[in-house]
Amino acid sequence: MDPQVKSKRFNRNYALQMATVFVGFIIFGFSENIKGPAIPRIQSDFGIDEMQLGTLLSLNSLGYLLACSFTAFLTRKLGIKFVSLTAFGGMAASGVLIFLSKSYPLFSSSYFLMYIGNGMLEIALAILGARIFVRNTGTMMNLAHFFYGLSSTVAPIIASGLMSLTIFGNTVDWRExxxxxxxxxxIPMVPAFFSRFAGDETPPEHRVPLTSLMRDRGLWLIVLILSFGVVSEMSVGGWLxxxxxxxxHWNTASASGMLSIFFLCFSLARLLLGPVTDKIGFTLSLIILSGFSGLCTFTAxxxxxxxxxxxxxAGIGIAPIYPTVxxxxxxxxxxxSDTAITFIVTMMGIGSVIGNYLIGAIIDGTKGFYEANSQLGLVRGxxxxxxxxxxxxxxxxxxxLLLYGFMKKRGELL
Structure with a gap:
């Protein structure tokens, strides 16, 4: 084949692959973060209390972790292309079912399906990124996750805007x-369908089984890095x-403005710091960036x-942790990568649940020491x-730092 023709085909395929990943992360950010403005309306429509709402969100988290656990198996058996199309298709189908849900059981089932799709999509996009970003990996991973951060930032605004629109005399509700x-x-199903993704053809004998991977100390260090990093990252949105x-005693507008500045720093860090991680090394970047985030938090x-x-x-330091890992x-x-990513992200999800529970427990426990002054106890908590x-x-x-020493000693420093 003429090298120029071959190069054009490769470039076209790579463009389709990048479109799948980048647009996929935009969709992922939308699907996870449009619920904020919708939740009060959902509560009102179905007459559910906070405990029922908490149960709904907990079950959805379970569905998310469940999807994370089986996606690697589906990828090995059916291929990453099939899994990606299934994840996108499942999320679109869940939108139709949510629209049609007139009872709470049907709605909760439809919502559960959406989170199954979310879990599959997170793993699928991570696997796709690992396979196609073989050059400038840190830069491209951070850029891909920048699109997730961007869509996460605008998702509540778009959702609120849609629910204030009136079309043909009818106001758009949360189902619509x-x-x-x-x-x-x-949309991302189109480039995914026409793309060719390498990696599915890897013979089983060339793969290391999960049981062998779990004996790798480096894998467990990566699990701990990602778990603690994600707890620190995600907690800001819930607690700041x-x-x-x-x-x-800030008003809501001022406090929300500071959260917006955090997300601005967060998004810019993912957009701009990727090349830095490629230049100085991934493990060294993780040490510096997470340390910077911690020091900023303590300073605050x-x-x-x-x-x-x-x-x-602190968002500058914590933002690149996930994509750099x-x-x-x-x-x-x-x-x-499919097996490792699925295992690590699943363990991270469990760690995140425990971490967020501990934050609440620490706040309540500390408040208990100041029974005579409830306001001071709240602040200290x-x-x-x-x-x-x-x-x-x-x-x-x-x-x-431990991972850096471990990999340097084995001559595997990244």
Whole structure:
């Protein structure tokens, strides 16, 4: 074949692959973060209380972890292309079912299906990224996750905007909003369908089984790095506004503005710091960035209200952790990336559940020491909870340091 023709075909296929991953991450961000404006309306329509809502979200998290656990098996048996198309198709189908759900049992089942699709999609996109970003891996992984951060930022705004629209005299409700947003999952199915993805043809004898991978100390260090890093990352969205309102008596607009600055720092870090991770090395980057995030968090707590900006600056350090860990996995386990990613992300999900539970327990436990002054107890409790968030980033840095030493000793430093 003429080399020029071959090159054009390769470039076209690579463009289709990148479109699948980048648009896929945009859809992933939408599907995970449109629920905020919809939840009060869902509660009102079905007459469910907070406990029922919490149970619904917990079951969905279980569905997410369940999907993470079987996606690697499906990938090995049916191929990453089939799994990707199934994940996107399942999410689009769940949008239709949510739209049609008039009873709470049907809605909860449809919502559960959406989270199954979310779990499959997270693993599928990670595997796709590991397979196609063989050059400038840190840069490309961070860029891909930047699209997730971007769509996550605008998803609540778009969802609220849709639910305020009036079309042909009817106001768009939350069911129609889910139908419209999840129907966007069809878009990345087009480049996925026309792409060729390498890796599915790897013979079984060339793969290392999971039982052997689990004997690798480096794998468990990666699990700990990702778990503590993600707890520190995800906790900010849940606790920062609450902290600023109750500890410093900020109004909602000001507290939400600081959260927006955090996400701005977060998104810019993923957009701009990828080349840095490629240049200085992935493991060294993890040490520096997670350590920076932890130090910013502690600085914010110790300096009081005037140092609140450091809460937002912590986003610069914590943002590249997840995509950089994915780059480590892609390079360290090239033939077993599907198995390694599924195992690591599943363990991370369990660790995240435990970590978020501990934050709440630490806040409540600390408040108990100040029964005579409930306001002071609340402030100290929130501070203690945020200390744990910063501590998670520091532990992430320490685990990264151990991984650095482990890999350097074996001559496998990335």
């Amino acid at each position: 909003m889910y139908l419209i947003m999840l129907a966007l999952s069809i 506004v609450n902290f600023l309102e109750k500890a410093y 707590i110790l300096s009081g209200e005037q140092g609140a900006i450091f809460f937002a600056l 994915m780059a480590v996995i892609a390079k360290r386990y090239p033939n077993e 929130l501070q203690a909870g945020y200390v744990f968030i910063g501590l998670c980033a520091i532990i992430c840095a320490l685990m990264s």
